[in-house]
Amino acid sequence: xxxxxxxxxxxxxxxxxxxxxxxxxxxxxxxxxxxxxxxxxxxxxxxxxxxxxxxxxxxxxxxxxxxxxxxxxxxxxxxxxxxxxxxxxxxxxxxxxxxxxxxxxxxxxxxxxxxxxxxxxxxxxxxxxxxxxxxxxxxxxxxxxxxxxxxxxxxxxxxxxxxxxxxxxxxxxxxxxxxxxxxxxxxxxxxxxxxxxxxxxxxxxxxxxxxxxxxxxxxxxxxxxxxxxxxxxxxxxxxxxxxxxxxxxxxxxxxxxxxxxxxxxxxxxxxxxxxxxxxxxxxxxxxxxxxxxxxxxxxxxxxxxxxxxxxxxxxxxxxxxxxxxxxxxxxxxxxxxxxxxxxxxxxxxxxxxxxxx
Amino acid sequence: xxxxxxxxxxxxxxxxxxxxxxxxxxxxxxxxxxxxxxxxxxxxxxxxxxxxxxxxxxxxxxxxxxxxxxxxxxxxxxxxxxxxxxxxxxxxxxxxxxxxxxxxxxxxxxxxxxxxxxxxxxxxxxxxxxxxxxxxxxxxxxxxxxxxxxxxxxxxxxxxxxxxxxxxxxxxxxxxxxxxxxxxxxxxxxxxxxxxxxxxxxxxxxxxxxxxxxxxxxxxxxxxxxxxxxxxxxxxxxxxxxxxxxxxxxxxxxxxxxxxxxxxxxxxxxxxxxxxxxxxxxxxxxxxxxxxxxxxxxxxxxxxxxxxxxxxxxxxxxxxxxxxxxxxxxxxxxxxxxxxxxxxxxxxxxxxxxxxx
Numbered sequence: 001x002x003x004x005x006x007x008x009x010x011x012x013x014x015x016x017x018x019x020x021x022x023x024x025x026x027x028x029x030x031x032x033x034x035x036x037x038x039x040x041x042x043x044x045x046x047x048x049x050x051x052x053x054x055x056x057x058x059x060x061x062x063x064x065x066x067x068x069x070x071x072x073x074x075x076x077x078x079x080x081x082x083x084x085x086x087x088x089x090x091x092x093x094x095x096x097x098x099x100x101x102x103x104x105x106x107x108x109x110x111x112x113x114x115x116x117x118x119x120x121x122x123x124x125x126x127x128x129x130x131x132x133x134x135x136x137x138x139x140x141x142x143x144x145x146x147x148x149x150x151x152x153x154x155x156x157x158x159x160x161x162x163x164x165x166x167x168x169x170x171x172x173x174x175x176x177x178x179x180x181x182x183x184x185x186x187x188x189x190x191x192x193x194x195x196x197x198x199x200x201x202x203x204x205x206x207x208x209x210x211x212x213x214x215x216x217x218x219x220x221x222x223x224x225x226x227x228x229x230x231x232x233x234x235x236x237x238x239x240x241x242x243x244x245x246x247x248x249x250x251x252x253x254x255x256x257x258x259x260x261x262x263x264x265x266x267x268x269x270x271x272x273x274x275x276x277x278x279x280x281x282x283x284x285x286x287x288x289x290x291x292x293x294x295x296x297x298x299x300x301x302x303x304x305x306x307x308x309x310x311x312x313x314x315x316x317x318x319x320x321x322x323x324x325x326x327x328x329x330x331x332x333x334x335x336x337x338x339x340x341x342x343x344x345x346x347x348x349x350x351x352x353x354x355x356x357x
Numbered sequence: 358x359x360x361x362x363x364x365x366x367x368x369x370x371x372x373x374x375x376x377x378x379x380x381x382x383x384x385x386x387x388x389x390x391x392x393x394x395x396x397x398x399x400x401x402x403x404x405x406x407x408x409x410x411x412x413x414x415x416x417x418x419x420x421x422x423x424x425x426x427x428x429x430x431x432x433x434x435x436x437x438x439x440x441x442x443x444x445x446x447x448x449x450x451x452x453x454x455x456x457x458x459x460x461x462x463x464x465x466x467x468x469x470x471x472x473x474x475x476x477x478x479x480x481x482x483x484x485x486x487x488x489x490x491x492x493x494x495x496x497x498x499x500x501x502x503x504x505x506x507x508x509x510x511x512x513x514x515x516x517x518x519x520x521x522x523x524x525x526x527x528x529x530x531x532x533x534x535x536x537x538x539x540x541x542x543x544x545x546x547x548x549x550x551x552x553x554x555x556x557x558x559x560x561x562x563x564x565x566x567x568x569x570x571x572x573x574x575x576x577x578x579x580x581x582x583x584x585x586x587x588x589x590x591x592x593x594x595x596x597x598x599x600x601x602x603x604x605x606x607x608x609x610x611x612x613x614x615x616x617x618x619x620x621x622x623x624x625x626x627x628x629x630x631x632x633x634x635x636x637x638x639x640x641x642x643x644x645x646x647x648x649x650x651x652x653x654x655x656x657x658x659x660x661x662x663x664x665x666x667x668x669x670x671x672x673x674x675x676x677x678x679x680x681x682x683x684x685x686x687x688x689x690x691x692x693x694x695x696x697x698x699x700x701x702x703x704x705x706x707x708x709x710x711x712x713x714x
Binding site for chain 1: 383386387390391393394397444445448451452454472475477478479483484486487488490491492493494495497498499501502505506511512515518519521522523525526527529530531532533534536537539540541551555623649
């Protein structure tokens with residue numbers, strides 16, 4: 001049996017290598033415009049050095065499950081999803097005014113400090129914002145460069161392109177609904193789950209699997225694509241529920257984000273929707289007091305953690321995670337995929353939902 | 358002879374139609390995630406309704422000049438560049454804190470007002486920023502969706518992809534150098550020209566022509582590609598110099614931007630670099646007083662216009678434009694292109710540099 005840890009690291013190490021090679025090729029293109037591009041290149045390289053490579057792993061196993069042969073080309077194509085993800089994270093951190101990502105300052109904070117340290121003209125914050133917008137854009141556009149230079153045959157890329165396009169439109173739709181929900185949302189579980197469906201579930205698991213299958217020549221509408229949906233949708237929700245729990249209760253050393261960050265940022269997560277629905281009046285008062293408070297400190301974090309846990313919402317989320325992982329793994333049982341892929345995807349389901357960070 | 362106006366409108370009307378059809382196809386994909394996506398869709402549709410379609414025109418004539426046949430597929434592929442450009446404009450306006458684009462409020466201002474009018478939670482400005490980041494991202498990603506669904510054969514798209522990738526990396530490199538120049542630049546003509554080369558010249562003219570040629574099967578390194586560079590580089594600089602003049606002296610009814618906007622935003626343009634190099638002390642004092650002043654009003658605009666014109670910088674820029682257009686057109690004379698393309702590109706050179714807005 002593949003262990004959950006091995007299921008992640010096997011693909012991750014190869015994706016890391018592919019990303020390094022791609023970055024090497026782009027370094028020269030960027031620096032041709034001027035040596036001043038180097039800090040920008042180094043910032044995106046630093047960001048890309050981290051990450052669990054979940055989306056590439058699901059794309060890779062979506063391909064292998066459909067009978068696609070192992071080799072560097074599918075790793076390159078799958079690794080391109082990591083560039084899309086990094087670009088989305090840079091822009092997400094900017095929108096959320098997050099200070100930290102993967103244990104380092106977020107890109108806009110890095111360039112804000114860079115500007116401030118040099119006493120340049122204008123506002124350091126505006127400079128940081130501009131750099132994060134541009135470097136995020138660059139990462140998004142690099143997705144296609146790496147995907148199309150992957151070495152996969154033209155016919156495979158042509159079949160994959162519409163899935164990649166759909167995946168991007170869906171994730172931006174999910175982020176849009178999330179932003180709208182934070183401004184004008186009803187805070188219900190239903191709204192939170194719809195954001196999760198678009199922003200996380202489809203984007204992280206279902207579409208990467210579908211992309212791998214399409215690249216391998218599987219037509220839409222068949223049993224394999226349906227099986228990947230049957231696995232991906234419950235697993236994606238379970239993945240996000242784990243993220244929700246880590247966003248309140250996670251250890252910063254593991255998550256790379258400050259403690260209680262989701263509370264501080266006032267995120268409308270499923271965990272918080274359940275907590276609010278179950279809360280007694282005193283518990284609700286504590287949650288409402290701290291939710292969206294940018295000055296939330298360690299004492300406040302401890303208090304809001306106790307209130308949320310006291311509602312039973314964490315236990316309910318853990319039970320939901322367990323049921324959905326079981327459902328996801330069951331969908332693999334009858335799926336027309338290779339035995340090796342079934343084993344790896346089973347291990348990945350555990351790795352994606354039992355993690356600490 | 359093709360008139361300059363006709364050279365623009367012939368391709369523009371077909372590009373408009375192609376963009377409408379593409380937007381229609383994406384509307385359903387977006388609204389599948391929720392009806393709440395409609396205002397975002399309408400905002401990008403409104404932005405895409407305007408524009409001179411210069412980049413698609415150069416891509417189209419790059420293809421036709423290389424002997425590519427007319428038809429809807431090349432129009433679709435060329436129109437995809439307008440999605441890239443619209444995405445870059447949305448993010449550019451956000452970075453520059455511009456209020457206006459194509460005669461309408463910029464996207465971040467539209468959504469700021471949308472939020473403020475509904476008295477939602479949080480900051481209207483942060484909501485506007487988030488929406489502009491997301492909708493710009495969506496437009497950037499749609500570039501590839503439209504390009505690959507253009508109907509051009511797979512072999513053509515494979516040849517074009519590296520040029521499209523290079524074009525995007527170059528334009529972001531140019532924007533990065535521009536942002537850096539505004540924070541820490543030396544204000545010299547040399548620095549301003551390098552930003553122009555990457556942010557405008559290659560992006561607006563040279564690479565769209567190269568993309569059209571690559572799609573039509575022309576190998577890099579041949580005489581046609583060199584001729585397009587010989588035409589594109591001087592013309593791109595002339596195009597930007599016209600933009601620089603309009604950015605200080607343009608009529609808002611024609612440019613769709615407020616009067617004197619480049620001065621208000623403290624842009625390091627070639628026109629301003631020349632003006633500063635030529636200025637007497639009193640002229641330099643006027644320019645320095647207003648450059649980057651967000652409160653620049655009509656009286657200040659008139660004063661700074663007089664100071665810049667008084668240096669002779671406008672006349673020098675006009676002479677530079679004239680020389681570069683002549684150089685661009687001369688590069689076409691010996692180019693191995695069709696007569697129809699030579700005539701259209703000659704007319705486009707005039708249309709791109711003699712415009713009022």
